[in-house]
Amino acid sequence: MSAPGLLSGARTVLKKELVDHFRDRRSLTSGLLVPLLGPVLFTLMFTVLADLSRKDKPLVVPVRGQVHAPSLMAFLERNGAKVEAAPDDAEQKVRDGKLDLALIVPEGYGRDFVAGRMAKVELVVDSSSNKARANVRRMERLLEGYGAQLGALRLLARGVSPTLAMPVHVEEIDLATPERSAAAVLGMVPMFLLMAVFIGGMYLAIDSTAGERERGSLEPLLINPVTRAQVVLGKWTAVVLVSWVSVVVSMVGFSVALRLVPLQDLGIRAQLDAGPMVAMIAVALPLTLFSGGLQMLLALFSRTFKEAQTYLSLLMILPLMPSMFISLSPIEPKTWMMAIPAFSQTVLLNNLLRGDAITPLWHVVSAVTTLAAAGVAVGAAIWLIGQEKIVFGRGAGTS
Amino acid sequence: MIEVQGLHKRFGSVVAIDDVSFRADDGVVTGLLGPNGAGKTTSLRILSTLIMPERGRAMVDGLDCAKDSLAVRRRLGVLPDARGLYPRLTAREHLTYFGQLHGLTGEALERRSGELMRLLELDGVADRRVEGFSNGERTKVALCRALVHDPPNVILDEPTNGLDVMSTRAVRTLIKELKAQGRCVVFSSHVMQEVAALCDRIVVVAKGRVVADGTADELRQRTGKDNLEEAFVQVIGSDAGLMS
Numbered sequence: 001m002s003a004p005g006l007l008s009g010a011r012t013v014l015k016k017e018l019v020d021h022f023r024d025r026r027s028l029t030s031g032l033l034v035p036l037l038g039p040v041l042f043t044l045m046f047t048v049l050a051d052l053s054r055k056d057k058p059l060v061v062p063v064r065g066q067v068h069a070p071s072l073m074a075f076l077e078r079n080g081a082k083v084e085a086a087p088d089d090a091e092q093k094v095r096d097g098k099l100d101l102a103l104i105v106p107e108g109y110g111r112d113f114v115a116g117r118m119a120k121v122e123l124v125v126d127s128s129s130n131k132a133r134a135n136v137r138r139m140e141r142l143l144e145g146y147g148a149q150l151g152a153l154r155l156l157a158r159g160v161s162p163t164l165a166m167p168v169h170v171e172e173i174d175l176a177t178p179e180r181s182a183a184a185v186l187g188m189v190p191m192f193l194l195m196a197v198f199i200g201g202m203y204l205a206i207d208s209t210a211g212e213r214e215r216g217s218l219e220p221l222l223i224n225p226v227t228r229a230q231v232v233l234g235k236w237t238a239v240v241l242v243s244w245v246s247v248v249v250s251m252v253g254f255s256v257a258l259r260l261v262p263l264q265d266l267g268i269r270a271q272l273d274a275g276p277m278v279a280m281i282a283v284a285l286p287l288t289l290f291s292g293g294l295q296m297l298l299a300l301f302s303r304t305f306k307e308a309q310t311y312l313s314l315l316m317i318l319p320l321m322p323s324m325f326i327s328l329s330p331i332e333p334k335t336w337m338m339a340i341p342a343f344s345q346t347v348l349l350n351n352l353l354r355g356d357a358i359t360p361l362w363h364v365v366s367a368v369t370t371l372a373a374a375g376v377a378v379g380a381a382i383w384l385i386g387q388e389k390i391v392f393g394r395g396a397g398t399s
Numbered sequence: 400m401i402e403v404q405g406l407h408k409r410f411g412s413v414v415a416i417d418d419v420s421f422r423a424d425d426g427v428v429t430g431l432l433g434p435n436g437a438g439k440t441t442s443l444r445i446l447s448t449l450i451m452p453e454r455g456r457a458m459v460d461g462l463d464c465a466k467d468s469l470a471v472r473r474r475l476g477v478l479p480d481a482r483g484l485y486p487r488l489t490a491r492e493h494l495t496y497f498g499q500l501h502g503l504t505g506e507a508l509e510r511r512s513g514e515l516m517r518l519l520e521l522d523g524v525a526d527r528r529v530e531g532f533s534n535g536e537r538t539k540v541a542l543c544r545a546l547v548h549d550p551p552n553v554i555l556d557e558p559t560n561g562l563d564v565m566s567t568r569a570v571r572t573l574i575k576e577l578k579a580q581g582r583c584v585v586f587s588s589h590v591m592q593e594v595a596a597l598c599d600r601i602v603v604v605a606k607g608r609v610v611a612d613g614t615a616d617e618l619r620q621r622t623g624k625d626n627l628e629e630a631f632v633q634v635i636g637s638d639a640g641l642m643s
Contacts, residue, residue, distance in 0.1 A: 012499040016488070023487040023528075216481025220544070223447045223479070224500035225472040388450050 006233075009226040013234025014241075017208050021242060027203040034199050035246040038192025039253030046261040059138050062086035065105035069113075069121070072105070075146045081139075094124050100132035101125045101139055116154070189254050190349035191323035193247060193280065194342060197287050198295075198316040200246025201239035205295035208235040209385075210308040218391055228386045232296070236378055239292035247284045251277055276352050283348045283363070286370040290341050291319075293377030300384045303393065322346040338365035341373050400425050400583050401446065401552055405455035408441055415441040417607035419455070423585045423600070425551070428578050430598030431587035434635065438607040439587040440480050443556050446585075447477045459552055473501070476550035478558055482541040486530035490521055490540045493529065494547045501548035508547075515543040518576070519569055535566030542573065553577055555586035559593055571597060595627050605635045 021027050064086040066073055073083050087093060090102035104122040112119040123143065125136045152162035212218045221231065255272040272280075295312055302308035319342035325331075326346065338344040344366035351358070384390050401423040408415045416438035423429035431439045444450040445457050448468035457464040459471045484493060494512040503511065516522050519539040524532070529540055538558065546553065558574070559567045574597055577584050588594050594601055595615055603611040603618075611618055611634040615627055622630040 009500060012496065016485075016492075016496045019492070020485055020487050215483055215485070216479070217483030217485060219444075219447075219449060219479045219481060220477065220483045220497075220541070221500075222449055223472055223475070223477045224497060225469050225502075226500050227469070391449055392444075 006227070006230055009230035010234040010237065013226070013231055014237045017204065017235055017238035018241070021204050021207070021238065024203075024207070027207065027242075030203045031200050031242050031246050032249055035192070035196035035250035036253045038188065038195065038250060039257040042188065042192075042254065043257045043260055058082045059135055059142075060084065061101070061103055061139065062090055062099060063103045063105065064090060065107065065109070068105040068107060068109045072121070072146060075149075076142060079142055079145070081142060091124055094126050094132075097126070097129055097131065100129070100135040103139070186353050187323065187326070187350065189353060190346050191320055192254070193250055193284055193349060194287070194319045194323065194345065195316065196246040196250035197243055197284055198291050198312075198319060201243035201288065201292045202295055202312050202316070204242050205239045205292060206299045206305060206308045206312060208238065209296050209299040209381075210302050210305045213391070213393060214305050218385075222386070222391060229382050232378060232382045232385055236292050236296060236381070239296060240288050243288040243292055244285065247281060247288065251281055272353075276355075280349055280352050283345055283352065283366070286367045286374070287319075287341060287345050289374035290370050290377060293374045293381060297377050297381045297384065300381055300390055318342065319346070326350070333362075335361060335365060338362045339369040341366075341370040344370070400460055401429075401554075401585055402458045403442065403446070403455070404458075406442060406445055406452045406457060407454035408445065408450065408452050414607055419604065419607070419609055421602040421609060421612060423583050425583045426578060426581045427599045428574060428584045428586070428597055429600045429602060430594035431585060431602050431604055432591065432594045432631065433587075433589065433604035435589055437604045439589075439604055440556055442604070443477075443480075443554050443585070443587060446554055447475060447479070448472055473548070474551055476545040476548065476553045478538075478541055478545045478553075478555040480556045482537050484529045484532075484537055484540055487528055489526050489528055490516065490532075490536075490543070491525045493540055493544050497544045498547040503548060511547055511549065512543070515546055519543055519573060533563075533566075534561045535563055535569075538562060538566065539569065542570070546577075550582070552583045553585070555584070557588055558586055559588070559590065591628055591631060603631065603634050610634045610636075 021031075059081040061076060061081045061083050062085065063073070063083055066083065066085065076083050086102045086104070090099060090104075093099040094102055102124040104124065106120060106122070109119045109121065121143070123136075123139065126132060127136075151165065155162045155165060212221065222228070251272075255277055258272055295315065298311045298315060299308035302311055322343040323346050333347045337347065338361075344362070348362060348366055403422070404420050406416055406419040419438060419442050421429070421431075431442065433439050441450065445452050446459065446464055448464045448471050451465055460474050462471050462474070464471050488496070491512060494515065495508060498508040498512065513522070516525050519542060521536065521539050521543065524536060529537060532540065538561075542555075542558070545555075555574070558570050562570065574584060574586065578599075586597075598615070600612070600614055601618060602609055611621070613621070618630045618634070619625060619627060622633040624630040624633060
């Protein structure tokens with residue numbers, strides 16, 4: 001009878017951990033369903049948004065007092081709005097959200113208009129309604145346009161160039177490529193991918209360390225003629241594999257979601273081809289090696305299963321912070337920043353998603369530093385797992 | 400063969416074992432008897448290479464537990480204080496897992512697992528997950544797991560703790576069997592009857608020290624008591640923590 005070699009010993013541990021893990025319903029939910037949460041949320045959110053701002057819908061304008069402003073009505077109709085009579089309780093209907101807006105033309109409009117005085121129209125809106133915002137904005141633009149057109153005509157009629165009344169002309173030059181505006185929307189994809197990295201292996205990382213000790217099975221396990229390194233490497237590989245599965249599930253979920261969601265209705269062109277998808281998974285992989293090691297290290301250090309859960313839940317928030325930060329205040333990434341695990345992956349995933357040019361150096365720096373960090377975490381876990389206080393729990397072992 | 404010389408170990412300011420020495424020969428059942436907290440489990444954990452003593456040496460078949468831990472573990476089967484089973488694995492999978500960690504594979508492993516489970520009457524539940532097992536069945540699985548690699552030395556920490564009569568009998572039969580096979584068996588207990596019924600030699604531990612070492616007859620002679628229980632109480636100095 002010979003002792004198993006380093007790899008076969010680790011493989012035995014790995015196999016057992018995977019079998020054990022996949023028999024556990026709780027772990028399956030956290031490993032497979034939670035990564036799908038992102039794509040599902042994404043689909044729901046954008047389906048609703050797209051429904052709300054479908055541009056082909058004509059703008060319906062309920063108007064009270066149409067007869068007082070026939071030329072305005074004609075202008076609206078010409079510009080694609082559908083003018084109809086406003087109900088008597090239009091104000092109430094706007095307040096209740098049943099109407100997005102209502103236009104009221106007072107009786108004195110025609111008189112003021114003819115006399116060249118400022119003619120007043122009232123636009124009834126509820127500025128707190130998100131749903132109405134797009135239509136209100138369209139209506140305001142139409143009214144401004146009408147006003148500007150009339151003003152220009154009046155100046156011309158008096159022999160004045162309308163440009164005199166417009167000392168400054170602002171012309172917006174939108175530099176956003178369709179991919180860039182899509183990236184703003186797709187910023188949540190990397191965030192959810194990173195979450196999948198951390199959440200995928202989290203349960204197994206706890207169960208195979210703090211859980212193993214709490215069950216009392218760490219002691220018999222370590223009495224086997226295998227080294228600490230074999231035990232930790234086996235468990236770590238299991239955690240990493242499970243977390244890979246989560247990432248891939250999440251990635252596939254997003255690519256399906258992007259196909260389902262009518263993003264083009266929102267004016268966004270976004271799609272995930274197989275190429276970028278594989279690249280994104282490849283960027284996330286080194287991080288799973290690190291997160292798995294770090295999670296095991298923290299869980300080993302915790303006194304109980306519950307304590308480990310608390311630590312690892314907090315740990316999960318950390319990699320999400322760069323995503324949130326970047327979405328709030330975009331920064332110009334520098335090469336040295338690629339040495340920060342989780343942060344570098346956030347930047348690189350966003351770049352891939354946006355279709356930006358790839359900087360190979362960044363990918364190398366990111367992968368190397370993350371792998372080094374993974375090595376340190378795993379090394380520390382190997383050292384820690386053999387400590388008397390860790391095997392038997394701190395404060396135990398006086399009998 | 401197991402030999403322990405002058406073991407000393409403290410946890411923080413608490414002295415767990417002060418000075419423990421004993422020797423357990425092959426083909427002999429050696430009982431470690433003592434009240435709870437006497438230092439039995441710590442001594443056994445040092446033998447199973449998981450704890451380093453501050454002073455003294457623990458040897459298994461002439462190998463130092465602190466220096467040759469892997470070689471020692473190969474020659475040792477241990478039933479720890481906590482049985483430590485995996486709820487979602489079956490009894491057979493427990494044996495397979497530990498057998499593989501010992502380098503056993505294929506048919507040899509299957510045969511050995513089958514034999515052990517038959518011996519401890521586990522064959523009826525061999526392919527069930529252990530989460531529904533009784534205390535007795537759990538201990539039996541842990542025992543089979545400890546013996547799967549056919550170790551020449553066997554350490555059992557309170558093997559009959561919490562077992563019903565039938566399971567206790569099965570465990571006793573197994574211990575006798577292990578002895579008959581010429582193995583070195585060390586088991587700890589705070590149950591006197593257990594020790595009296597099974598042990599060829601008794602090492603009495605109290606407050607981290609060995610206070611008596613010999614056969615049951617020698618103990619009775621030394622203390623001048625006919626009754627083993629009273630002999631124990633005499634050498635320990637009190638009856639706290641002992642169960643008759």
